[in-house]
Amino acid sequence: MQKVKLHIKKNDMVIVTKGREKGKSGKVLRVLPDKGMAIVEKLNFVKRHAKPSQQIRQGGIIEKEAPLTLANLMLLCSRCNKPVRTGRKQLEDGKSVRICKKCGDILDK
Template sequence: MNKFKIKKNDMVLVLSGNDKDVKGSNGKYPAPHKVLKVLVKEQRAIVEGVNMVSKSTKPSAKHPQGGIIKQEAPIHISNLSLVDPKSGEPTRVAIKRTEDGKKVRIAKKSGEEIK
C-alpha cells in the first residue's frame, strides 16, 4: 500500500489541470486549497473547490428537488504540492524523527514542521 505525504486538512497547490492558474492574494502563487479526503488505493485526493463536476441527481431526502449538483471530483496526487506553512510557497516534504521517536513532516524550503 502506498503512503503519501499529503494528508486530510493539508493546504495544497494544484500543479496541473484546469485549476492550476488561479492566482492567490500574493499574486505569485495560486491560492492554496484544503484537502477534504485522500483516496489511497486510487492515488487521488478530493480537494475543496478543485476539479468541479456537474452531477445529475434524482429527488431524495437530502435533495428534495433533485437536479444538477456541483461537486468535487478526485484529482491525482501527483498534481498536488504541499504548501510551506511559513512562506506559502509550494515545497517538497521530508520525514524526520523527533527525539522521542515520533515521525514528523518537515517542509524542505523552510525546515518548518508541517502540522
Template sequence: MAKMNIKKGDTVVVLSGKDRGKQGEVLHAYPAEGKVIVEGVANTKKAQHPDQQGQNGGFVTREAKIDVSNVELICPSCGKPTRVGHDVDANGKKARVCKRCGAQF
C-alpha cells in the same frame, strides 16, 4: 502505490490541469488510488434524482478526484509550495518536514 505525503486538511496548490494555480484544502485523501479531493478544484456537474416524493431533482456541482502528483503541499510556516521530507524528532516520532525552510508540520 507509494505512501502519500498529503493528508486531509492540508492546503495544496494545483500544478497542472484546467485549475492550475488554484489553492484549496484537501477534503478527502484516497491513498490506495493515489488521489485527493481538493476544495473548489475540478468541479463537475452530476444529475441528482429526488430522494423522496416532493423533493426536486437537478444538477449538483461537486469536486472530483485529482491525482496526487498534480498537487503540491503549501508549507504552513513559509507559505510556499514545497516538497515533503520526513524526520524523526527527539521523542522518536516521525514528522513531515518542509524541504524549503525545514519546519516540521
C-alpha cells in the same frame, strides 16, 4: 503489502500543479489512498445532472468536488508561503514528521 507513503494528508493546504485547476489552492477534505487521489475543498467542481432517486429527492444539477490526483498536488508551506517538496524527519520521541525541504519547518503540527 507495502504501505504507500502519502505526502498529503487530510486538512493540508495544497496547491494544484497540473490540469484545469492549476495554480489554485485549497484544503484537503479527504484522501483516497488506494486511488492515489484527494478531494480538495472547492476545487475541481463537476456538475452532474441528477435524476430524482432514492438518494436525491430532487433532480437537477448538483455540484460536487471531484478527486484530484495526488501527483498533481503539492503541499503549501505556511512559512514559505509557496508549494514545497516535503521530506521526513524523525523526532526525539521516534515520531516521523513531514518537513518542508526548503525552510525545514515541521508540517505536521
